[in-house]
Amino acid sequence: MPAADFDAAAFGETHITKGIGRLSKHVFEDGKGSWITTDKGVKLLDMTAGIGVCNLGHCHPKVTAAAAKQCGKITHAQVNIGFSAPQIELIKNLLPILPHPSLDTLFFWNSGAEAVEAAVKLARAATKKQNIIVMQGSYHGRTAATAALTRSKTIYGEGHGPLMPGVFATSFPFYAHFGLPVDTDVEELVRQSLHQVRLTLQQQTAPSDTAAILIEPVIGEGGYVPAPASFLHGLRQICDENNLLLICDEVQSGFGRTGTMFAVEESGVRPDVLIFAKGIANGFPLSGIASTNELMSRQKPGSMGGTYAGNAVACAAASAVIQAFKDEHVLDNVAKRSEQLVSFLHSLQKESRYGHLIEDVRGRGLMIGVQFANTPTTADSDNAAAATVKKPEQIAPKVVAECLKRDMLLLSTSVFDVLRFIPALNISEDELAQACGIFKESFEAAAKELGH
Numbered sequence: 001m002p003a004a005d006f007d008a009a010a011f012g013e014t015h016i017t018k019g020i021g022r023l024s025k026h027v028f029e030d031g032k033g034s035w036i037t038t039d040k041g042v043k044l045l046d047m048t049a050g051i052g053v054c055n056l057g058h059c060h061p062k063v064t065a066a067a068a069k070q071c072g073k074i075t076h077a078q079v080n081i082g083f084s085a086p087q088i089e090l091i092k093n094l095l096p097i098l099p100h101p102s103l104d105t106l107f108f109w110n111s112g113a114e115a116v117e118a119a120v121k122l123a124r125a126a127t128k129k130q131n132i133i134v135m136q137g138s139y140h141g142r143t144a145a146t147a148a149l150t151r152s153k154t155i156y157g158e159g160h161g162p163l164m165p166g167v168f169a170t171s172f173p174f175y176a177h178f179g180l181p182v183d184t185d186v187e188e189l190v191r192q193s194l195h196q197v198r199l200t201l202q203q204q205t206a207p208s209d210t211a212a213i214l215i216e217p218v219i220g221e222g223g224y225v226p227a228p229a230s231f232l233h234g235l236r237q238i239c240d241e242n243n244l245l246l247i248c249d250e251v252q253s254g255f256g257r258t259g260t261m262f263a264v265e266e267s268g269v270r271p272d273v274l275i276f277a278k279g280i281a282n283g284f285p286l287s288g289i290a291s292t293n294e295l296m297s298r299q300k301p302g303s304m305g306g307t308y309a310g311n312a313v314a315c316a317a318a319s320a321v322i323q324a325f326k327d328e329h330v331l332d333n334v335a336k337r338s339e340q341l342v343s344f345l346h347s348l349q350k351e352s353r354y355g356h357l358i359e360d361v362r363g364r365g366l367m368i369g370v371q372f373a374n375t376p377t378t379a380d381s382d383n384a385a386a387a388t389v390k391k392p393e394q395i396a397p398k399v400v401a402e403c404l405k406r407d408m409l410l411l412s413t414s415v416f417d418v419l420r421f422i423p424a425l426n427i428s429e430d431e432l433a434q435a436c437g438i439f440k441e442s443f444e445a446a447a448k449e450l451g452h
């Protein structure tokens with residue numbers, strides 16, 4: 001037992017790398033559903049779900065029970081030594097819910113970044129080509145390869161180079177990237193962005209050197225921006241014309257987060273490779289890729305695998321997650337709670353005395369972003385006088401701090417002034433109403449404090 005005056009947060013600050021950025025100094029001890037209790041007994045309402053991981057809430061009883069049961073059977077059924085029974089069971093459960101029947105062959109890993117790297121290795125081995133095209137605003141992880149694929153913030157790669165070579169970034173249809181107003185026609189942004197992808201293939205990386213286009217169907221760390229269906233269709237066409245693979249990173253947007261099991265489903269576009277992680281095992285480390293048998297057969301035996309790849313306990317937890325989605329009609333709740341949250345945010349935008357500060361409410365399902373009217377435009381860059389005027393302080397970090405004072409966890413995202421809601425997908429109507437109440441108070445307090 002630690003001494004009564006032991007300060008776990010202070011101990012952590014001393015002994016854990018300063019390289020971790022942390023939202024709060026709370027020490028989490030218990031989690032149940034949408035609530036976390038700290039070592040000091042503070043009960044926090046969680047609008048982060050551990051960054052989109054605990055989609056069924058913390059410690060979902062059926063997932064916990066399945067993991068506990070597996071712990072008594074076999075915990076480490078190593079995949080380079082034999083087949084793992086819980087992994088085989090998971091594949092049977094996963095195949096029917098993947099976004100396209102051609103995705104019939106899998107590889108499991110531990111983290112999202114590892115799965116992204118597995119997708120890159122597959123694309124390179126299968127196409128015998130090297131380069132990868134990514135989107136401006138993308139986030140794919142913090143390893144040396146995935147930091148190279150990331151274009152949401154420089155912090156992930158800064159000072160850590162040289163990173164993996166062979167990565168080219170192209171435009172994503174997000175008004176703020178173009179410095180255009182929020183009401184810019186989305187289809188015009190799509191046309192511009194597809195034009196840039198085609199130019200990238202003519203000016204930067206030839207199709208004969210390019211293995212794949214990698215995209216998050218909803219850009220996550222880059223600002224919670226869904227890719228319009230027409231953009232995904234356009235990318236599919238460009239990939240088909242140039243013999244490139246289309247890789248969808250659904251690490252954050254997958255497992256019911258956007259109201260369908262995978263975000264790409266809504267567009268009807270077929271990815272060649274799907275990357276998943278986070279929500280699949282509700283907190284147990286598990287990730288993976290799904291692709292066609294034909295592509296996956298082009299990798300040499302021994303080129304894939306890893307000590308903990310597709311851990312048995314995590315696989316058992318994942319099968320329980322899939323069962324709970326069915327038994328508990330989780331996607332129905334996502335649709336209802338999404339409507340509740342979005343209509344609350346729109347009413348705040350219209351009715352609050354500070355509502356004009358909310359520039360955009362966007363997203364799908366329970367992956368909802370709020371962007372404040374604080375984004376530099378091309379007009380600012382063009383105008384020398386405006387360029388010298390200091391932009392007002394960002395609102396999102398202040399709102400996050402105000403929410404924390406009121407015992408609610410909420411995250412910001414991207415270089416823009418954006419907040420993101422990622423609650424558990426089974427959050428109740430009452431809990432979400434409480435969160436909306438706390439958000440309103442926090443937003444208004446932050447706006448007032450910033451002198452608006």
Ligand SMILES: Cc1ncc(COP(=O)(O)O)c(C=O)c1O
Pocket residue numbers: 051111112113114116139140141142216220221249250251252253277278
């Ligand atoms: C879209 C996306 N890809 C990859 C990753 C990296 O996952 P991990 O942190 O598990 O390595 C993340 C993490 O937030 C993500 O959102």
